[in-house]
Structure formats: structure tokens, C-alpha cells
Amino acid sequence: MADHSILEKYEAIQHRFDEVGQQITDPSVMSDMKRYVKLNQEYKRMESLVQAFKEYKALVDNIRSGREMLAEESDPEIREMAKEEIEASEVQLPEKEKEIKLLLVPADPEDGKNAILEIRAGTGGDEASIFAGDLFRMYTKYCEKKGWRMEITNVNEGTSGGYKEIVAKISGDGVYGVMKYESGVHRVQRVPQTETQGRVHTSAASVAVLPEAEEFDIELKTEDIRRDEFCSSGPGGQSVNTTYSAIRLTHIPSGIVVQCQDQKSKLKxxxxxxxxxxTRLYNMEYQKYLDEISSKRKTMVSTGDRSAKIRTYNWPQGRVTDHRINLTLYNLQAIINGDIDEIIEKLQVEENAEKLKEAEI
Known part of the structure; x- marks a missing residue:
């Protein structure tokens, strides 16, 4: 049975889609980059919704015309074709309704953005740094599989391997919308390389994923920024420790400090x-939104509260458990090698269910 409330929404959605399509070709809109980009993003989001509506309407029309044919036709062959058409359309209708209802839930406008990934060693000393290195390798391999580009911006290496801290930018289609589920505390249970008696230790590393701010998202004033230049440290060739190419920026009003030393060029x-x-200034405001939704959606608790433990990697049992949705998988080696699609997909399904419930569509 068709949901008539969905068909009622179709006309308004189609009208807005046509309106936005006209606006993005208007020279006065194109000259306002901030407005132009936002309208383009809205158009892209609505495109899939309009297409789903058209497919839904086609199914409804097929059922109606099939029933009219049954009422009017006496030819057994035509009647059989009409029955098949009705049955096939009725099977597809509920799934298409579900798809439209989900598309009608307002999307997080940040989901389409690139992301800044931060991994920091937590409790556990050298083993925590080694584990932070394992996580970074996992995300590197995952990004390679997705065709995303990863650029390291800052590194502080561990004394026995891995990283005390590593920051990277991930560029690609819809990166933040996928990677946001990784924010939180990741815990590892295994025998450390430094352990001589074979005892299992528990260590942790924190992961933060931030949507990258566009240039027009936030205005930076030169007088609010203190700039320091220093010699790069770590890998980087002959220029390391010889030229002042590394940059440290301090935003005086907020106290936020960032630095970049991975390029030989000072300008880069x-x-x-x-x-x-x-990005960090933008995320101070974005965090308010995250705090609000984290109380409603368990899948996002890690993003709203980055001190929350979200996942455990147990080496002796070959087990990975995501605590937000009580998901346990016994393929640790594949996961640590970048095969995290199954976890993220299940988190997305759970969040979609929570969105629908929240919106009460």
C-alpha cells in the first residue's frame, strides 16, 4: 500500500530542487562563493531524493495501471502480465519508502567534507605509542582502499616505535561522514613487545576525527595569530634540522596552537x-552540535565525548568489539590491516535507525 504522505511531499521537494537548480546558474549567486557552495551542496543532497521520489511514483503508477488493466481486460495473457507487474512493484514499494524516509531526514552538512585525523597515545607507555602506530597504519590502508588521499601534517614519534601523536588530513568524497565513527578511545589487549614474562597488558590510544573547515567557514584575522618558525625534526631528508621551515601558529584569542613540519617548503x-x-576553530562551534546529538544517538557518543571507550582490540582472542552497538568480530588481523568497512557500515545502519526514530517520520 502506497504511503500518500510521501507523495504529498514530492511536489514541494521537486519545486525546491528546480529552484536551487536555477539559482546555481544565476551570475549574482555564482559571485557569492559561500552561498554558491552551500546551494551546490543542497542540490547534490536533493538530487538522490528527487530520483528516489520518481522511482517511488513510478511504482505507484505501475500498481494503479495494473489494477485498471485487471478491471478492464478479459484476455488471460494481459491479465497475467498485469498481476506480475503489480506484484513486482508491491515488493519494491516498502524498500523505496524506507529509502525516501531516510533521505528526508536532514543530513549532517559536515558529512561531505574532508577530515583531520588525530591519533594520540594514551595510557600504556611505549605500548600505547606502538598501538597508535598500528591504528594509523589501519587507517592508511583503509584510505588506500577507498581511494582517499592522506597527508601527514604533524608527527611526534614514540621512543620504541609508533607515535605519541600523529595528525593527518584525509581528502576524498564524503570522508568525514565515514570516518566520524572512529572518534573515541581505542583500547588494545595484548602482550607488549617490551614484556618479558608474556603477560597481557591493556593500553589505549585516542582518535579524533574533525571535519575540515573550508576557507569561507571561518574568518581568520592576521592580528590574532602569532607565527613561530623552527627547524623540522624527524624524517624529511637533508633539509631537516638545517632550515627554519616548520611553522607553529598560535591563535591568541582561543589559545589554540597548531604546527606543521612535514614539508620542506615554509609556505606549504x-x-x-x-x-x-x-578546522580547530570551526570545530569549537561544531562541538556544541555534537554534544547535543550524542545524548540521542549511541553511535555518535564517541564524537560528542572523545574520552568514551568505543572499541577493544583483543590480540589473544583475535577479537574486535565495538562497545557502542555491542558488535564483536573475530577477524582482528583483517581489521587491523584496514578492513573496517563492516564495522562502519553497521554503525551507519544503527545511526540511520536512530535518525528515523528521532525524526518520527
């Missing part, structure tokens, strides 16, 4: 540091 490091500073 400055560009990356400015982009990261914009």
Missing part, C-alpha cells in the same frame, strides 16, 4: 597549518 607548511587552525 604555513598553508597546511592555517587550514588546520581554521
Amino acid at each position: 607548511n604555513l598553508d597546511k597549518a592555517m587550514a588546520e587552525l581554521r
Whole structure:
């Protein structure tokens, strides 16, 4: 049975879609980059909704015309074709309704953005740094599979391997919308390389994923920023420790400090540091939104509260458990090698269910 409330929404959605389509070709709109980008994003989001509506309407029309044919036709062959058409359309109708209802829930406008990934070693000393390195390798391999580009902006290496801290930018289609589920505390249970008696230790590393701010998202004033230049440290070739190419920026009003040292060029490091500073300032406001939704959606508790433990990697049992949705998988080696699609997909399904419930559509 068709949901008539869905069909009632179709006309208004189609009208808005046509309106936005006209606006993005208007020269006065195109000259306002901030407005133009937002309208483009809205158009892209509505495109799939309008297409789903058209497919839904086609199914409803097929059922109606099939029933009219049954009422009017006496030819057995035509009647059989009409029955098949009705049955096939009625099977597809509920799924298409579900798809439309989900598309009608307002999307997080940040989901389409690039992301800044931060991994920091937590409790556990050298083993925590090694685990932070394992997580970074996992995300590197995952990004390779997705065709995303990863650029390291800052590194502080661990004394026995891995990282005390590593920050990277991930660029690609819809990166933040996928990677946001990784924010939170990741815990590891295994025998550390430094353990001589074979005892299992528990260590942790924190992961934060931030949507990258666009240039027009936030305005930076030159007088609010203190800039320091220093010698790069760590890998990087002959220029390391010889030229003042590394950049540290301090945003005086907020106290936020960022630095970039991965490029030999001072200007490239400055560009990356400015982009990261914009992102951190933007996220101070975005965090208010995250705090609000974290109380409603268990899948996002990690993003709203980055001290929340979200996942445990148990080496002796070959087990990975995501505590938000009580999901346990016994394929740790594949997961730590970047095969995290199953976890993220199940988190997305859970969040979609929570969105529908929240919206009461």
C-alpha cells in the first residue's frame, strides 16, 4: 500500500530542487562563493531524493495501471502480465519508502567534507605509542582502499616505535561522514613487545576525527595569530634540522596552537597549518552540535565525548568489539590491516535507525 504522505511531499521537494537548480546558474549567486557552495551542496543532497521520489511514483503508477488493466481486460495473457507487474512493484514499494524516509531526514552538512585525523597515545607507555602506530597504519590502508588521499601534517614519534601523536588530513568524497565513527578511545589487549614474562597488558590510544573547515567557514584575522618558525625534526631528508621551515601558529584569542613540519617548503607548511587552525576553530562551534546529538544517538557518543571507550582490540582472542552497538568480530588481523568497512557500515545502519526514530517520520 502506497504511503500518500510521501507523495504529498514530492511536489514541494521537486519545486525546491528546480529552484536551487536555477539559482546555481544565476551570475549574482555564482559571485557569492559561500552561498554558491552551500546551494551546490543542497542540490547534490536533493538530487538522490528527487530520483528516489520518481522511482517511488513510478511504482505507484505501475500498481494503479495494473489494477485498471485487471478491471478492464478479459484476455488471460494481459491479465497475467498485469498481476506480475503489480506484484513486482508491491515488493519494491516498502524498500523505496524506507529509502525516501531516510533521505528526508536532514543530513549532517559536515558529512561531505574532508577530515583531520588525530591519533594520540594514551595510557600504556611505549605500548600505547606502538598501538597508535598500528591504528594509523589501519587507517592508511583503509584510505588506500577507498581511494582517499592522506597527508601527514604533524608527527611526534614514540621512543620504541609508533607515535605519541600523529595528525593527518584525509581528502576524498564524503570522508568525514565515514570516518566520524572512529572518534573515541581505542583500547588494545595484548602482550607488549617490551614484556618479558608474556603477560597481557591493556593500553589505549585516542582518535579524533574533525571535519575540515573550508576557507569561507571561518574568518581568520592576521592580528590574532602569532607565527613561530623552527627547524623540522624527524624524517624529511637533508633539509631537516638545517632550515627554519616548520611553522607553529598560535591563535591568541582561543589559545589554540597548531604546527606543521612535514614539508620542506615554509609556505606549504604555513598553508597546511592555517587550514588546520581554521578546522580547530570551526570545530569549537561544531562541538556544541555534537554534544547535543550524542545524548540521542549511541553511535555518535564517541564524537560528542572523545574520552568514551568505543572499541577493544583483543590480540589473544583475535577479537574486535565495538562497545557502542555491542558488535564483536573475530577477524582482528583483517581489521587491523584496514578492513573496517563492516564495522562502519553497521554503525551507519544503527545511526540511520536512530535518525528515523528521532525524526518520527
